[in-house]
Amino acid sequence: xxxxxxxxxxxxMLLLSVTMESQVGIKTQNPQATLDVNGDVRVEKKLxxxxxxxxxxxxxxxxxxxxxxxxxxxxxxxxxxxGPINYAQFIFENVGDPGITSYDTKISTQDYLVTVQGxxxxxxxxxxxxxxxxxxNGNDYVEGYQIYAYKNPATNxxxxxxxxxxxxxxxxxxxxxxxxxxxxIIFRNRxxxxxxxxxxxxxxxxxxxxxxxxxxx
Numbered sequence: 001x002x003x004x005x006x007x008x009x010x011x012x013m014l015l016l017s018v019t020m021e022s023q024v025g026i027k028t029q030n031p032q033a034t035l036d037v038n039g040d041v042r043v044e045k046k047l048x049x050x051x052x053x054x055x056x057x058x059x060x061x062x063x064x065x066x067x068x069x070x071x072x073x074x075x076x077x078x079x080x081x082x083g084p085i086n087y088a089q090f091i092f093e094n095v096g097d098p099g100i101t102s103y104d105t106k107i108s109t110q111d112y113l114v115t116v117q118g119x120x121x122x123x124x125x126x127x128x129x130x131x132x133x134x135x136x137n138g139n140d141y142v143e144g145y146q147i148y149a150y151k152n153p154a155t156n157x158x159x160x161x162x163x164x165x166x167x168x169x170x171x172x173x174x175x176x177x178x179x180x181x182x183x184x185i186i187f188r189n190r191x192x193x194x195x196x197x198x199x200x201x202x203x204x205x206x207x208x209x210x211x212x213x214x215x216x217x
Contacts, residue, residue, distance in 0.1 A: 014076055057167045066193075084192035085185065090160065092180040094124045099166030100180065104152070104158040107186065114149040114158040118183040123171050135167045143167035149184065160184075 025031030027038040063075040077083045092100055107114055121131045135141040146163040162180055169178045187193035196214045203209045 009013070082186075082188055084188050086188070088184045088186060089186060090180075090182045090183070092162075094176045094177050095180050097164070097175070099163035099168075100160060101163055102152075104155060105149075105160060105184075106159045107158045109151045109158055109184050111189055112158070113187040113189055115187075116147055116149050116160070116162075116182055117183050119147050119162065120181050121156060121169065121178040123182070124177040124179050127179070128171055130171050131176070132170050133164045133167050134170045134175075137166055140185045141166070147182070 020121060023031040023034055023036065023038045025038070028036055064072055065075045067073055090105075092103070105114065106200050120129075122129060125133055133143055133145070135143045137143075143165045145162070145164055149160055151157075152159045159183065169176050189195065197214075199211045199214065201209050202213045
């Protein structure tokens with residue numbers, strides 16, 4: 001049986017393509033991977049990553065996000081209006097007794113989750129750190145703080161409350177005004193923060209109880 005030269009050539013090319021490892025570059029003369037694309041990549045249907053491997057470069061990396069128009073875009077925190085996790089310090093100057101009863105941050109409750117992660121007080125005018133709380137009910141009572149962020153359903157924005165229960169601020173037994181420093185962590189909803197339904201537990205007058213496990217945990 002005589003084999004045509006064309007078949008021999010095709011067989012040789014097939015064996016060569018199987019045994020030879022090559023790198024393909026698009027818009028690059030020096031590809032650094034099996035497929036190195038210097039530019040945008042558009043996938044009309046589905047993209048499968050069977051063995052993505054490890055990526056050791058962390059600094060300078062960017063996330064890929066899906067915009068409201070379903071387009072995929074590179075997320076750059078330096079030019080974005082918000083980050084997945086945002087930090088902000090709210091400074092309230094010259095605050096009197098009992099503190100801040102309600103302050104509207106104007107931050108949307110639909111778009112963000114706000115928590116107060118820390119706080120401290122300085123005496124207004126001289127930044128003294130020796131600020132203590134006192135009770136309006138006499139020395140037999142020790143008043144506690146209430147410092148938190150809460151949702152206002154009337155405005156759909158986050159409010160801040162920072163008060164001393166039935167008390168105020170002193171330094172060396174002198175009633176003073178303070179500067180409040182509140183550290184807020186602001187999470188972007190549906191990006192990195194997912195709110196789950198409230199868990200309501202009745203203790204029936206007991207000191208201990210067990211809350212049901214939230215779905216998905």
